[in-house]
Amino acid sequence: MEFTAKKNNNASCDLTITFNAAEVEVAYKKAYERAKEKVKIPGFRPGKAPLDMVEKVLGDSVIDDAANVMLNQAMADLFDKLEHKPIRIPQFQVESFDRKTGAKAKATYDTKPEVILPKLKKIKIQPKEIKITDADIQKELEGMQKNLARNSLKEEGDKIEATDLLEINYKFKEDGKDFPDAYQTGKFQMGATQNPPGFEDNLLGMKMNEEKEFNFRYPDSFPQAPESAGKTLVYIVKVTAIYKVTYPDINDDFASEVDGSANLQELKDKTKKQLEEIFVSALKKKAIDEAYTDIIKESKFIIPESLIKEETEGVFHNFIHEFGLPHTTLPDYAKRLGKEEAEVRESFGKAAEKRIQTYLLKHKIGEEYKITISDEEWEEGYEKEAGTQGILTESLKKEVQKQKAETFYRDKFLFDKIDEFVYGEVDKKSPKSVSIEEAEKLLSGKE
Template identity: 85%
Template sequence: MEFTAKKNNNASCDLTISFNASEVEVAYKKAYENASSKVKIPGFRPGKAPLNMLEKVLGDSVIDDAANIMLNNAMADLFDKLEHKPIRIPQFQVESFDRKTGAKAKTTYDTKPEITLPKLKKIKIQPKEIKIQDSDLQKELEGMQKNMARNSLKEDGDSVEATDLLEMNYKFKEEGKEYPEASQTGKYQMGAPQNPPGFDSELLGLKANEEKEFNFRYPDSFPQSPESAGKVFTYNIKVTALYKVTYPEINDDFASEVDGSANLQELKDKTKKQLADIFENALKKKAIDEAYAEIIKESKFVIPESLVKEETDGVFQNFMQEFGLPATSIAEYAKKLGKEEAEVRESFAKAAEKRIQTYLLKHKIGEEHKIAISDEEMEAGYEKEAATQGIPAESLKKEVQKQRAETFYRDKFLFDKIDEFVYSEVEKKSPKSVSTEEAEKLLSGKE
């Protein structure tokens, strides 16, 4: 057997293998042996007929099996000799296969992706630091206050006031349509920020068991229910119960009831720290993502097209599962959207390519800078992950072993360590101070 391998510039390799006649003959004999148990020859039990008799009966009918045997054995022998190794089993094109003259087969197979990194210290990012204001603290305290609301049933004859909680039966229909047969039941908090502007005023003054029908036009812009924006609906509402909602005063007693704080100032200090920690961690992750985005821009990637295609299909299926959509192909999904398959595939391919690039980037950084995870760091990683999930570390490790997910978690903890290394290496401009409102926009991608 002889071979030639030529590396291409697109993460692929051209491979040609030549075989002599004796190697072809060996492959034929192995194919006859494989077929012996399936061939019925008079006077012999299956698998017991002489090889020369099998050869007479089967002739060249086993040529495909013989070619596969020869090529599989060849790749097993060649794998360690190939400088650029295949990332999946190559599919060969057999150009000739003759018992007298030998055989020749060719393939172009995908090799490992290639990446060239820039100097990390040349990458520049501007971290953001959170500025917690008094108004942010007040908003958090008011949220706690609402969670501790007390509802007291109002007496018969009392009417709806601006901060009451209502239980009601109701029906509604769009203008020009009929009411549904069955009414619905629900609760409605007067004065809630998500309520449609002007809707509360229709309910003010109603009494328990009192019924009212009215028309209501939604504002032209109503993000809470975009499908209702600008439309007129007719409502039929019957109040079945009224509750007066009272909130505890935000003071030292309130702080003690929330979490046992000694006084209100202690609760504020703890709340401020918790809020700052949440935003600082999220903003740091955002900064690390920005660092990787800059590193990707300055890196050179050579990725096999087949790898991008596989990942594109994976990204698409994850998208369908995330939104609870029925499993289908990209082609069928594009058809339902009324778009070309190429256009839809391209949108998912961009996300797939970025995912591959980030994965390769982290591995390459870890490799070049000799970053690894020790057994102690694995244990610490499990402890941290278990705390996040609210379960004992031992329970998490047992589940990981059961699911055979050790590699996933080792990569996760390794990537966390690489993230910290990248953040420490890149050049960071003076941090920009941002409010919680600005931070929320940054983190949601709206800015």
């Protein structure tokens, strides 16, 4: 057997293998041995007929099996000799296969992706540091205050006021269409920030058991219910209960009721610390993500198309699962959207490529900078993860073994360490101080 392997510039390799006649004959013999257990020859039990008789009966009909036997053995023999290893079994095209003259087969197979890193210290980012104000703490306390609200049922003749909690039966339709037969039931908090502007005006002054029909036009932009934005809907609302909502005063007694704090100042200090911890961690992760985005831009990647295609399908199915959509294929999903498959596939393909690039990038950084996970760090990673999930460390380990997810968690703990290394290596400008509102916009991608 002889071979030539030519590396291409797209993470693939052209492989040509030639075999002499003797090697082809050996492959035929092995194919006859395999077929011998199944072939029926008069006068012999299955598998007991002489090999020369099996060969006489089957002739060249086992050519496909012989070729597969020969190529599989060839790849097993060649694997360690190939400079550029295949990442999956090559699919060969057999150009010739003759017992007298030998055989020739060719394949183009995908090789391991390649990454060339930039100098990490050339990557510039500007970290953000959170600025917690007294107003931020007060807002958090008011949220806690709402959680401790007390509801008292109003009398039948009492009217709805601006801060009441309602129980209602309701149904609605688009203007010009029919109402559904059945009412829906629910609770409605007057004065809630998520309520559409002006909607409550139609309810103010109503009494228990009163029913009212009214038209309401939603704002042209209404993120809480984008399907209703700009539409005029007709509502029928019946009030079945009205509750007066009262809130405790924000004082030392309130602090004790919330979490046992000795006084209000202690609760404020705890609240500030919690806000700082949450936003410091989130903003640091955001800065690390921004660093990776720039590193990816400055890196060179050679990734087999087949990997991106496979990951595209994975990203698509994760999307379907995450949003609880019915199982479907990407082409069918594109039809439902009324879009061309190529357009939808490209959208998921970009996310898939970014995912692969990030994964390869982190492994390459770990390799080049010799970042590894020690046994102690492996154990610490499990303990931290178990704490995050609210379970015992041993329970997490057992579940990981059961799910055979050791590789996933080893990568996770390794990548956490690599993230910290990258954050320490890149060039960081003086931190920019941001408010909670600014931080939330940054973290949501709205700024």
